[in-house]
């Protein structure tokens with residue numbers, strides 16, 4: 026019997042990839058040595074010389090297990106359980122490390138940095154005890170919850186390997202019908218579509234973080250995870266088809282030197298369908314007939330989107346700033362919804378692909394962005410954070426923000442960190458899809474009925490309460 | 494396989510003594526609050542005030558905030574509209590906190606004779622399994638449940654033998670892994686709880702790490718020691734209300750008098766789930782909101798999947814009222830109920846009572862450090878099966894701490910009702926007119 030060996034289950038190899046540069050410890054351990062000495066003397070007396078009892082320490086994590094115990098604590102081991110300070114308030118104080126809390130910026134706060142760094146380091150999803158610790162809700166992503174299904178849920182086991190939940194998404198033209206000639210041959214053009222196994226691609230890094238090493242890390246990690254990396258055409262030196270060159274008007278000639286046929290090209294700065302942009306699109310399409318041409322633009326007005334659509338554009342990479350806001354400060358969640366609804370109302374949503382960047386900094390933001398209307402996201406600052414990049418001040422602006430990449434990071438290390446991050450974000454997407462009882466991420470797109478918004482829930486629950 | 498730990502009892506005793514001193518010392522605020530303690534939902538003062546109540550049976554008499562947290566929403570946005578002093582009930586008024594758990598009467602549809610059960614306080618203890626917490630912690634909770642005439646739940650891990658003498662106050666949980674479920678444990682129980690989902694990890698099932706599956710835990714769960722255990726999601730035999738009804742019939746055949754509780758999470762259609770549970774024969778629908786939970790859960794699930802309990806309670810309450818079945822089913826709420834003020838607010842929003850978990854652990858010393866699954870488990874001896882660490886909790890001490898917390902809660906709850914002019918906790922249910930939303 027013939028066997029079909031072509032099927033391979035999608036899998037990303039994760040392995041621990043410890044921090045390359047030393048980041049500040051989470052906690053500061055302050056020991057009052059005088060009080061500690063006093064405590065020891067008291068205990069020697071109290072325990073009548075039972076040194077095993079005297080030297081038995083409260084910490085299970087090794088913070089006080091150095092050669093001279095608590096006299097030289099090792100804060101890198103402290104997990105903030107507070108047992109030491111609970112039982113010896115006079116001798117030990119545990120403080121949150123302000124240097125650690127300064128990582129990131131006002132949007133990509135240290136908590137998010139910590140989560141991304143953990144994911145990139147371990148390849149495991151963050152699991153903790155004792156419930157949720159954060160704010161109740163908030164603006165944007167924080168004011169949204171995803172649905173779950175109590176019983177009708179055939180797909181959960183996919184996470185543990187028995188049934189499959191697909192995270193494949195398609196990028197490209199998806200015509201609503203095909204035209205055939207009288208002989209049954211295809212009369213309309215063959216749609217240009219590509220599928221990638223995860224609904225995220227890697228976006229081009231901001232100027233201040235650019236380096237050949239970083240580009241190589243992005244391209245190699247994208248190749249290994251079978252996704253795409255958007256890279257400025259001038260830096261496309263890697264002949265791997267995971268690379269998506271992006272060009273500005275006038276840079277198109279550089280595409281001739283690529284040495285490979287890209288699966289997709291992005292045209293940057295295409296804010297409106299000027300004749301120049303239109304002719305660039307048609308020239309590129311004839312030069313690369315099988316390549317998908319995408320436009321990279323800041324979230325535009327509905328009319329502009331539709332005009333581009335009328336002119337044949339089918340893939341839009343929509344950009345917000347790194348804090349998830351449009352030009353006028355509109356939250357990216359609203360911008361995505363507007364773009365999605367523009368095409369829904371025009372009856373052509375299924376024909377276009379919407380990719381979004383900006384403000385998507387945690388695993389949960391991916392399904393939320395897709396529910397709001399994107400097909401997939403292009404990751405930006407999380408990739409930099411996974412590579413232990415430092416933010417200089419507030420980094421909202423795509424052009425002006427300053428990021429400091431650690432010097433001399435090894436290629437393998439960087440690639441593994443991005444693979445780990447990609448794997449954990451995919452795993453967390455599976456958790457969300459599994460809980461919702463969805464078999465594939467494509468069905469999540471625009472499923473706002475399966476999301477709950479704080480403003481609606483609060484109105485429904487509290488409207489009759491005085492003061493609401 | 495983890496190495497055997499050699500337990501040195503004098504060292505354990507030493508740590509216990511210091512810990513107990515610390516639990517009494519920190520709430521005095523002589524040295525401020527521990528700087529790294531607390532979060533938006535459980536600020537340091539809320540943790541310390543719980544320690545205080547667990548030590549004294551009284552609410553704090555210093556400036557410790559013990560009523561609300563800093564989460565900026567839900568219960569923390571609500572307050573009570575107390576009556577002017579002259580209209581409040583006099584302090585000596587007898588105020589009843591008891592609630593019935595069987596509102597369907599003695600002849601529920603799924604059985605011949607269902608028990609009549611009333612609990613003296615409008616709360617009971619939520620499921621924490623043997624394995625996820627130590628036997629000592631389970632015992633402490635069971636002892637308190639017996640003392641107060643209320644309940645605690647096994648969680649999905651069975652009944653250690655030491656708990657059998659408290660069986661009249663223990664709910665047997667049946668969850669998807671069926672761990673620890675036997676005819677005997679079903680026969681023991683006055684209440685059987687079907688756990689369809691839990692708030693902290695809605696739709697994700699359960700997971701006990703291999704390190705916690707000790708020989709004893711594995712024996713109880715009829716599994717292999719040191720191997721991770723997954724409770725799958727969902728019940729693969731339940732895809733409809735009718736399927737669930739078959740489950741109910743199954744336990745009622747084994748234990749005809751048992752009440753049936755259905756523990757569910759809070760999806761968009763939680764109201765329909767509650768109605769379905771009723772029609773399948775449940776006496777109690779236990780809504781578990783997304784922000785609570787004591788066990789380890791993926792961070793993404795806690796924050797993002799399913800709605801917070803504050804929104805689910807009124808949704809279910811109003812729907813059941815509309816269906817004319819509100820007085821035939823008991824609604825218990827959990828998942829982020831932290832203080833007695835939260836208990837009262839949950840009831841004013843429409844619940845009959847609540848289910849507590851984290852507050853009980855905090856009473857026994859939890860600092861909410863969230864390291865429950867790290868290494869040997871909880872450094873305070875709570876969520877661990879480590880033979881040395883679990884000795885940090887003596888069941889009698891733990892029981893006393895929870896009992897003290899209950900006493901303080903009961904006292905405050907009576908005071909809240911008195912200031913609202915109500916003589917009975919049952920009269921608070923659904924009284925959103927007694928709440929204020931704080932802008």
Ligand code: SF4
Nearest residue numbers: 859860862863865871
């Ligand atoms: S590990 Fe920390 S959060 Fe978990 S029960 Fe123990 S003290 Fe509480």
